[in-house]
Amino acid sequence: MSWAVVQRRVVDWAPAVAVFVLGIAAWQGLVAAFNVQEFLLPKPTVIAQTFWDERSSLWHAGIYTFKEALGGFALGSSLGIAVALVFAAFRPLGTAFIPFAVAASAIPIIAFAPIFNNWFGLLNPFSKMAIAAVLCFFPVLVNTLRGLTSVDPRAIELMRSYAAGRVSIFRRVRIPASLPHMFAGLKIASVLSMIGAIVGEYFGGPITALGVLILNASAYTNFPVAWAGIVVASAFGILFYGAVALAERLTTSWDPSRRDFHTE
Amino acid sequence: MASIAIEQPGRARVGEATHAAKRAGLVVVGVAVFWGLWEAYRWIGETLGITWPFRVDATNMPHIHDMLAAFNKPLQPGGPTLLHYEWHWALFTAKEALLGFVLGALIGFGLAVLLAHSRILRRGLLPYIVISQTVPILAVAPMVVVGLGTKGVTPWISVAVIATFLTFFPVAMNTLRGLLSPDPRSLELMRSYAADRRSVLWKLRVPASLPFVFSALKLSATACVIGAIIGETPASIQDGLGGAIVNFNQYYSTGPERLWATNIVCAVLGLVFFTAIVVAERLVLHRAPEHVA
Amino acid sequence: MNDRPAVAISGLTKQFKAGVTALSGIDLEVQPREFISLIGPSGCGKSTLLRIIGDLIEPSAGTVEVNGKPAHRARLDHDYGIVFQEAVLYDWRTVSKNIALPLELLRWSREKRSARVKELLDLVELEGFEDHHPWQLSGGMQQRVAIARALSFDPALLLMDEPFGALDEMTRERLNLELLRIWDASGSTIVFVTHSIPEAVFLSTRVVVMSARPGRVAGLVEVDLPQPRTARTREEPRFFELVTEVRERLAAGGAELEVTA
Numbered sequence: 001m002s003w004a005v006v007q008r009r010v011v012d013w014a015p016a017v018a019v020f021v022l023g024i025a026a027w028q029g030l031v032a033a034f035n036v037q038e039f040l041l042p043k044p045t046v047i048a049q050t051f052w053d054e055r056s057s058l059w060h061a062g063i064y065t066f067k068e069a070l071g072g073f074a075l076g077s078s079l080g081i082a083v084a085l086v087f088a089a090f091r092p093l094g095t096a097f098i099p100f101a102v103a104a105s106a107i108p109i110i111a112f113a114p115i116f117n118n119w120f121g122l123l124n125p126f127s128k129m130a131i132a133a134v135l136c137f138f139p140v141l142v143n144t145l146r147g148l149t150s151v152d153p154r155a156i157e158l159m160r161s162y163a164a165g166r167v168s169i170f171r172r173v174r175i176p177a178s179l180p181h182m183f184a185g186l187k188i189a190s191v192l193s194m195i196g197a198i199v200g201e202y203f204g205g206p207i208t209a210l211g212v213l214i215l216n217a218s219a220y221t222n223f224p225v226a227w228a229g230i231v232v233a234s235a236f237g238i239l240f241y242g243a244v245a246l247a248e249r250l251t252t253s254w255d256p257s258r259r260d261f262h263t264e
Numbered sequence: 265m266a267s268i269a270i271e272q273p274g275r276a277r278v279g280e281a282t283h284a285a286k287r288a289g290l291v292v293v294g295v296a297v298f299w300g301l302w303e304a305y306r307w308i309g310e311t312l313g314i315t316w317p318f319r320v321d322a323t324n325m326p327h328i329h330d331m332l333a334a335f336n337k338p339l340q341p342g343g344p345t346l347l348h349y350e351w352h353w354a355l356f357t358a359k360e361a362l363l364g365f366v367l368g369a370l371i372g373f374g375l376a377v378l379l380a381h382s383r384i385l386r387r388g389l390l391p392y393i394v395i396s397q398t399v400p401i402l403a404v405a406p407m408v409v410v411g412l413g414t415k416g417v418t419p420w421i422s423v424a425v426i427a428t429f430l431t432f433f434p435v436a437m438n439t440l441r442g443l444l445s446p447d448p449r450s451l452e453l454m455r456s457y458a459a460d461r462r463s464v465l466w467k468l469r470v471p472a473s474l475p476f477v478f479s480a481l482k483l484s485a486t487a488c489v490i491g492a493i494i495g496e497t498p499a500s501i502q503d504g505l506g507g508a509i510v511n512f513n514q515y516y517s518t519g520p521e522r523l524w525a526t527n528i529v530c531a532v533l534g535l536v537f538f539t540a541i542v543v544a545e546r547l548v549l550h551r552a553p554e555h556v557a
Numbered sequence: 558m559n560d561r562p563a564v565a566i567s568g569l570t571k572q573f574k575a576g577v578t579a580l581s582g583i584d585l586e587v588q589p590r591e592f593i594s595l596i597g598p599s600g601c602g603k604s605t606l607l608r609i610i611g612d613l614i615e616p617s618a619g620t621v622e623v624n625g626k627p628a629h630r631a632r633l634d635h636d637y638g639i640v641f642q643e644a645v646l647y648d649w650r651t652v653s654k655n656i657a658l659p660l661e662l663l664r665w666s667r668e669k670r671s672a673r674v675k676e677l678l679d680l681v682e683l684e685g686f687e688d689h690h691p692w693q694l695s696g697g698m699q700q701r702v703a704i705a706r707a708l709s710f711d712p713a714l715l716l717m718d719e720p721f722g723a724l725d726e727m728t729r730e731r732l733n734l735e736l737l738r739i740w741d742a743s744g745s746t747i748v749f750v751t752h753s754i755p756e757a758v759f760l761s762t763r764v765v766v767m768s769a770r771p772g773r774v775a776g777l778v779e780v781d782l783p784q785p786r787t788a789r790t791r792e793e794p795r796f797f798e799l800v801t802e803v804r805e806r807l808a809a810g811g812a813e814l815e816v817t818a
Contacts, residue, residue, distance in 0.1 A: 015388030114513035119318035237398030
């Protein structure tokens, strides 16, 4: 990496780092100055200390829940992509079903968390995976489908002029063109999967689960631990998002629509 | 960019009426299909004794007509029907969701305008805005409700705050994308008019961003309802759908249809909010039809 | 109309970062009511030159005066209108509202705006399309809207960057005639960038031939064809002579030109 690139990277990230430092400092200062109850918001130093003290149980709980999230992500996303391919290949089917898919995504999935726990068992990680999967399914389906069906008509015409068949057109044009959209959906799903797993655990789960750890800590007024757990949950979510974003960058570096901020 | 020849605007309106009728018909068909599938699976499952992925029995899969019938049954012996309660719970949650939606939309929009005008702020704040959504708001909800409570904020407003948290994000991100979407030519044109930043914002960026804003509002419509229900649950607020879910979940085995009935109400609430935005979008947006394959 | 030049360029140089010299030592004067075409090979900087006149890009060296003022002042005083190759119309506005955009920015009253928009629709022959949206119009019609918009506040100078480049030949020839009619009716000065030699000769009073990068003025060709020009003008011998002259100047200016005639 040349010096110029390193410099550019530093400059790019400097504002974010500055905000982070200022944020933490403000947090520490304001909590002390306003004598905020420890219940609401412990000082960052307190949370950091708790983090260190409880690192083992936090780590294991985090991994446990992350596995549920990962499973749900894999299940929900692959289903979403599969259904998107079907809808894109058989348009009438898609046009008929997409309104239902959209309506279904409007249903507050949290209402189904207790039902999944009942179906698959409170202590069974699959119940939380199912919740995560449902949360992932819709964004991946909607975004991937949009990508598969918003190709420049001229690109399709070109393929037809080569007498390329439907499958070939799919493989060579639609699927590559849909990758940026698909990744947009996958990034959303990555964050939602972790949240889905924790929401599920809040309605009941084994004590090895992060959501249960946070819930119990709150119930026993051990708020530094609760907050440390929240930080762990967030950290896993960020790492998961980052991993998907990295995969996106590696596979779609050709996409000219990538701008200087990451949205979607 | 050269485009298609002149359209006939009048003809479209006749087509729209039959289109809407077709849509309504499709909804009825869809509901019927779902109902059929549910009952069929239940029947097959019970006959064959299916236990994977879950046991098929009366507790796990109540009949749909039982779920609907539950609305008519009284909650307490001799008391008002479940429907009566569900209606009030739904209104309570809707109130929180609506406030959350409005606040979230305003904050999201304001944030987007701010970030659209400053690259430094974008670089500094965007990562944290994205990160904010990785925090399981469910876990933070009790702290928010109690904390705001000590400052004299009534619980339902605290729940609205939680709904705001889930709502502002799609609005902020999509609006930002929309505000930054005009191409360099459009911006050059504005420069040639010596237009100031405010004019560029209101005459170019904001109108250009409206399609993005509406797609975000559709996401937010569902997010605010989810946020409201999530906010109520751990804070043990009894007057809304979240509280109902927790209670009916606790006593699930004695009356599974009640939880399902509540879920139906949640679904309807989510759909109502979503449809409102779809209607608003139809009224407000007049854009070029997408030219895609 | 006073007798100072509409546009006065002196010693203009433009270098982009990464060492690309787009323009080098341009001197040019455009008199009021002239119709000037800038023609040259790709990359010769003609669009850049146009943008510098419009104060949309800053020169590296030299001066540009429009209407006797620095270009920057002229832009702030709304002394020119600009038309690009893409019409750049706003999807969410009707034809009338698109034309009225600069007038809104200039804070004209609603009555004045409506009256002016009506005049302009007549001028570009788009009466009846007030409430249409851009996507309902053909490319040629969209460009006419863009021209109407550029003329809305009656600027003394009109800058046009290959406005008909995206259109088919027949529409192009028709719009050329229309543009000449509009030029005559509005009395403005026009600086017109184009790739097409016949178009440049047909429209202009003078053709500025530019050399390949770094762009310099390789030659000036006076077009002495009679006004008003008609479709017949393209068939006159003098027309072909002038086209040939321009072509030879271009070749002498040292470049392969994508010839469209």
